[in-house]
Amino acid sequence: MSFESTLMRSKATSFDIAHLAGVSQSTVSRALRDSPLVNQETKDKVKAIARELNYKVDKNASNLRQQQSRTIALLLFEDPTTDDSLINPFFLSMLGSITKASALAGYDLLISFQNMSDDWHAEFEDTNKADGIILLGYGDFVDYQNKLSQLEEQQTHFVRWGAADKDHPGVSIGCDNYQGGFDITQHLINLGRKNFAFIGGADKHAPEFQARYFGHRDAIKKAGLKINKNNQVEAISTENSGYEATKTLLANSTDVDAILCASDLIAIGAMQACQDSGLTIPNDISVVGYDNIPVSRFTNPALTTVAQNTSLAGELLVSSLLSLINGEDVAPKLMQVEVITRQSCGASAIDQA
Template sequence: MKRPTSFDIAALAGVSQATVSRALSGSTSVSEAVRQRVFDAAAQLNYTVDINARKLRSKKINTIAVLVSEDLDHSDNRINPFFLPLIGSILDYANTRGVDVLMSLQKADADWGADYGFSRRADGIIFLGYRDFESYLRRVAVLRQVGEPWVVFGPVMPETPNLFIGSQNEEGAHSAVEHLIKTGRKRIVFLGEASEQHSEFFERYKGYQRAHTEAGLTPDPRLAVDCFISREEGAAAIDRLLADRVPFDGVFAVTDLLAIGAIQSLQKSGLAVPADVSVMGFDDLWACTCINPTLSTVRQDTTTAAKVLVDTLAALIDGEPVEMTRIPTQLVLRESA
C-alpha cells in the first residue's frame, strides 16, 4: 500500500500542501480549526512522519524534554513524590551525556503535541505520570503522527515495546504479598486502583492475586479497596474497613503514600503495626524510614530507570532500534512487615 503523503492530507482536508506543512510544524499562522482538520485527515490516513527524513530537514538541538503530569491526587504536592528522585537521576545522567533537559509540569488538559511535537522545542520527550491511560494513549498518538521520539515510564505495553519503560510491577507486588503470607497473614487488604485504566497498579493487583493463588488462598473481595493514590486516601480506606468491621491482618498498598496513610489509621484506632496488622508499600520513598515503624516496601530502581529512559530516547532520536525494558524491583524489609 502506498504511504500517504502531505499532499494526500491536503486533498482530504481541503487545504494546500503548504498549509499541511505549517499545521504539522506548529506554525501560529494556521488557525486552530484548520489545524484540527489537518490532524483529523492525518489520523484518518494513518499518516506518520518519516523520522529519518525529518532529521535531514532539521538539526538536533541536543535537548530533551521531561514532561511531568500534574498529580491532582496529592493535596500537598502537584508532583507524585516518587518522580522526584527519578527526575534527579534523569538530570544527572543526561548531564553525563552532554544533553540539556527541559522540564515542564503538564496540566491534565495540556496539548503536548502542539507544545512540543510540532514546535521542535526538544529532540524528544520523556513522559512521567499519566491519569486515565486510555485517554493518555490517544493523546500521545498525535506525537506518532509528527514523528516526535518519545518514551514513557510506566506499564510496559507489548504492542508498543519501543515506547514504554517500566518496573517489574507484577513481580514486585507478588514478592511483597508472598512475604506477608509467609509471615502468617491470611486476610490481606489491597489498597489502590485495580483497573486497566491504571495499568501499573493493575499489574500490581495481578501480583497480589497470584501470590494468593499460589498459597491456596482466595482473597475476600471486600479487601480490594479502590482508592486514589494519597496518604489521606489510604487512611480513609482503612478507616472504612475498620468501621465496617471487615477483618484483616495485612495491608499491601500500591504506593508508599497509601501505606503510610494506612499505618496512621491503624495506630489512631489503637492497632499495633506489625503485631496486629502488617503493612507493605511500593516505591521506597525517602519517607519510608521517617515513620514509626519504618515501612517495608518494594523498591523501584530510579537510577537504572533514568539511564534506560535517556538511552532509549537517544536511540529513538538517532533512528536506532530499541528494546522493551522491564526494570527489576527489590523487596525491602523493615519494621512494618
C-alpha cells in the same frame, strides 16, 4: 528602565572573531567545532580570540541551521500532593539521574507539567524545542493512552515510565510490577499473614497498580489462601486517598491482618487509618507499600516496601530516548524489583518468634 539595560553588552558573533583573526567566518565556525579541515595554528588563534571575547555559539542559530535542538523535554504529571510539591516523590527521585544522564549526553533538559498545555503532545517536538520527550506519570491511564497514540501518530520521539504492555503505545521503561506485587505478598505469607487487603486501583485506569494487584492475587492463590474481592479498595496515590480507603476497608472487614498498598503514599495514609482505628502495626496488622520513597524508612513503624531502582531508571529513560532520536529501534525495558524489609510488615517480630 535600569542603567543595565541601556548598557547591555552586545554579544560577540563569529563574524567578530573572524575579523579579529583575519580569517573568514566559515573558518571560525569550523575551527570552533574542531573540524579536521582547519589548520591547527588557525584553530588555536581562533579559539584564543573566542575565549577572550567570551564568545559562545548561539544555540538558536545553530539549532535552526542543524534542525535539531539537542534538548530533551521531561513532562511530569502534576499530582495532587499533601504538601506544595505538586510532584510525586517517586518521580522526584528520578530527577537527579535524568538530569545527569542528559547532561552527560550533551543534551539540555526542559521540564514542564503535562497538564499546563492541552497541546503537550505537540508542543515540544513540533516547535523544535526538544528532540524528544520523557513522560513521567499520568492521571487516568485511559485518557493518557489516547494522548500517547497521538504522539505516536505524529512520530514524536518519546519514552515513558510505566507498565510495558503490547497494547500500549510507545516505548516504556518500568519495573516488573506483577513480580513486585507477588514477592511482597509472598513475604507476608511467609510471615504467617492470612487475610489480605489491597488498597489501590486494580483496573486499566492504573495498569501499574493493576499488575501489582495481579501479582498479589496470584501469590495468595498459590498459597492456597482465600481472596476476598471486597478487600480491594480503590485509591489514588496520595496519603489522603489511602487514609479514606483504609477507613472504608476497616469498616467492612474486621479480620484483615495484612494490607498491601499500591504505593508508599497510600501506605502512609493506610497506617494512619489503622492507628486511628486502634490497631497496632505490625502486631495487629501488617501494612506494606510500594516505591521505597525517601519517607518510607522514617514512618512509624518503618515501611516495608518494594524498591525500584530510580537511578537506573533515569539513565535508561534517557538512553532509550536518545536511541529513538537516532533512529534506532528500541525495546521496552522491564527492571527487576526488590522487597525492602523494615518493621511495618512484622518481619522482625515474627522472624524472632
